[in-house]
Amino acid sequence: MSKAFMLKPDLGYLNLNSDRALYQLNVAELVEEALKNGEGTLADSGALAIDTGRFTGRSPKDRFIVCDEVTEKTVWWGDINIKFDPYNFDILFEKITKHLNRNDFYVRDAYACADERYKTTIRVVTETAYQNLFANNLFLRPQVNGISDPEWTIIAAPSFLADPLVDGTRQSNFSILNFTKKMILIGGSGYTGEIKKGIFSVLNFILPEQRHILPMHCSANVGREGDTAIFFGLSGTGKTTLSADPERGLIGDDEHGWSEDSVFNFEGGCYAKCVDLTAEKEPQIFKAIKFGALLENTNYFKGTHTVDFTNINKTENTRVAYPIHYIDNAVIPSIAGMPKNIFFLTADAFGVLPPIAKLNAGQAMFHFISGYTAKVAGTEAGITEPQLTFSACFGKAFLPLHPTRYASLLGEKMQKHKVNVWLVNTGWSGGAYGVGRRMKLAYTRAMISAALQGDFENIAFEADPVFGLQLPLSCPGVPAEILNPRNTWSDAREYDQKANELAQAFVSNFKQFEAGASEEMLASLPKVVENTH
Template sequence: MTKAKVTGPDLSNLNLNPGAVYYQLSPAELIEAALKRNEGTLADSGALAIDTGTFTGRSPKDRFIVSDDLTRDLVWWSDINIAFDGEKADRLFARLIDYLENKTVFVRDAFACADAQFRLGIRVITETAYQNLFAYNMFLRPEDNESIKPEWTIVAAPGFMADPERDGTRQSNFSIIDFTKKRIMIGGTGYTGEIKKGVFSVLNFLLPVEKNILSMHCSANTGQNGDTALFFGLSGTGKTTLSADADRALIGDDEHGWSEHGVFNFEGGCYAKCINLSAENEPQIFGAIRFGSLLENINYFPGTRQVDYTNIEKTENTRVAYPIHYINNAAMPSVAPLPKHIFFLTADAFGVLPPISKLDAGQAMFHFISGYTAKVAGTEAGILEPQATFSACYGKAFLPLHPVTYAKLLGEKMEAQGVSAWLINTGWSGGPYGTGSRMKLAYTRAMIRAVMQGALEDVGFDVHPVFGLRMPVSCPGVPPELLNPVMTWQDAGAYEQKAHELAEAFIANFKQFEDVAGADLAKVMQAPAAERAS
């Protein structure tokens, strides 16, 4: 392993004096380093498999934002944006740098934002080789001889533990964003998602405030005619599956920006869940797991290096990170024209939402800020029946600004650019979970295909009596009786009761946004559900 392929960076601005600096190593060199340092093993696919240690997912209660003159009046201080004192952050950062004194570090300069107009240079300094491989895969890689001027610095050291009493953290692990000093420090956790979502949180602050760009937690694809589509949805709703289409180019699977002239990926790679992964169900993801990919917290079949994707002994959050060009039909560069269609995906376990509904701008803002899906029995300890869950803008945990900021931007861009919005229920029909049945993927794909091909432009629509949603009366490839959910229930009275319960849950959730939205906007956003739920 060579120390550097090019001249290493000057780290003196951080007061960092490491023992060795490995700069811009290739995936092969990073994998070699990881194996020599016993950070992981090679799976039979060629992918590097590692364990992230104690933390196999993000730790939201240990994510902080430095409160100062820049952030004090802009950040949505809440249970997901926890204020951290600037002086304490400086002292903790100095201790983190001292910890890395004379140690080996891996340094990578990269970009975020595929649209060159909005590129952000980032420098990722990691204690482990596998974290640097993750940064190579996830962020945008410079072309040969392309220079980068890093604006932001991320320092990630799993081996450094904070002292809560001394440092002001909640426990020994932490992720702290300092918008004024443009740095993210991560310690006490080897989970790479903290790096990814730290940068996402930065962009969710900078782009709306400075560029009037809507930052989005969504997947995106585009057709040959430039008809870009956005897919929003929480885990288990089909965001990755439905955006993966052999006939359409993938822009990205997770993080995007919507500017005045198009859509662009924030990242240069994908970070996909592996639980129950198979070549039959997710051929693109399965095929992307090869040399250069990074598998996290998986298990092998005993006595082999073959991954058992059904094994969740370590965690259900098994993951793989790979560069986006490992997907055959990925768009390169990851930019696309303005969106034509938006799909909000929900897996309604109560079985009352229509499988497809057309939304006006007010309804789109309402469902966007609601970010609804439902957990089913068995997904978490203690859940015995369907449970409504809401995550503002389908990514509450990563929103430094108030959700109304993003919802207003969505509505403005939809109106200005003539974008259609659709609510897609990939959940249950004919009754709730346990009674009804899950909507067939083939039907959902047919609905989305019909929207994209314009096949629903001339059909009639019925208005849902509870939710005020417009339901198409016909759709190619879908049995008409499925399009109005009450028709699939044996007991219309039971359906109506359950629909009212869900409408009231929507309204109760929205109350937290009313004051910031203001009376006029709040009325526009929640009127359809509010008028029908009483």
């Protein structure tokens, strides 16, 4: 008897030989396969440690969407959503499936969306066992052995290289979404994030249009009183870390939907950054790194199989993927009620945004559609130090539709449910990157805790003169002097100059959205002045 289930699906519709398929292997079998294939080693914690090869982050310039009748007039085309010819897709499909048929490959049926009303079924076909383990950990796991007719199919083959001159790609690696055939092709990259974000892009296309659901690049947790909190932010801003709160139930760490009556996780697992991870700072994530977890691009201490989380020789984007039930206080199924608080997380490399500020409705919409942060080293190919960026809706790279579609949905839901919205700077304080220091995690946790518990309701606020944000004058467990970022700089005039510089960047970026902006949003633009004080 094969290790795989005896009842394999007929993969003829994919041009794949079902006899070659190792179908729905369990975790132990996948780890055994990966070790047998030389894909990785076991860390002393029991986790499988692998290297993803040339790519240790996503490659956004090599992500395409097939342009056809379904997408031509609906997709927000440009440098994020790059057009791909249907004919070239079909040619690549034939080539990649022929490539897979030369050896055994791995097939896993799973689904996305914890709210059963919006379930999207997925079949994941991978060249390597570790990619299939990733799919098992990150997607939701069906209770039955497989799915007879999945809606979407992902085919991922790291060793298959495209010929750009023939296949229409930019270079040998690619990630291509086809909304007509409901298929994603990934080749030339072993980075598992391409699999995860491919399905996220799919849900960002279908849920707003078909279900009036807001898809969100966010983490979410819920308190004992049922108060849901949402944390928006790009990779590296602290979504996973800050949502892993032992006092609150974890709904999920990265991707969610907001329906008419629920907030629900798209995924069945977590994909956490590992750089400088310690049991003291992030006990829940550290504890989750055990048998069944997948470590990516980490390094061992010399002569051991103990992971050195400070070692970033391969990349700063070291990762661990694990099923959500590895977190003790995970909410299963991952569904909760309407949010009470929303946090916009930004890693401000300028060091001028406050550690926490309360936003009015217009400011919330403005900062959501701006999506300001600094891209943290390693999350994308070529990023070696924080870079200023504006990523619409805190997830521009994954938005097939125009950002105003998501922003209007957020505004509608936010005002209907009277949600508190906070801007939280997890980046630099006391100076810009290279001079200032990264905000202490303990302080950020204390400020978020204060917001969740309503501690700011009886505290006075002051308005920031440039960004118009409301800054609390005090916060339990946080030195009062750091709450106003201008006070943390050694030279206040240098702060003013840097604040104006960032304000100008906000204004310039927002010009692309001005035509569709409301009066409230336009009134929330920063005030660029020569001498603020």
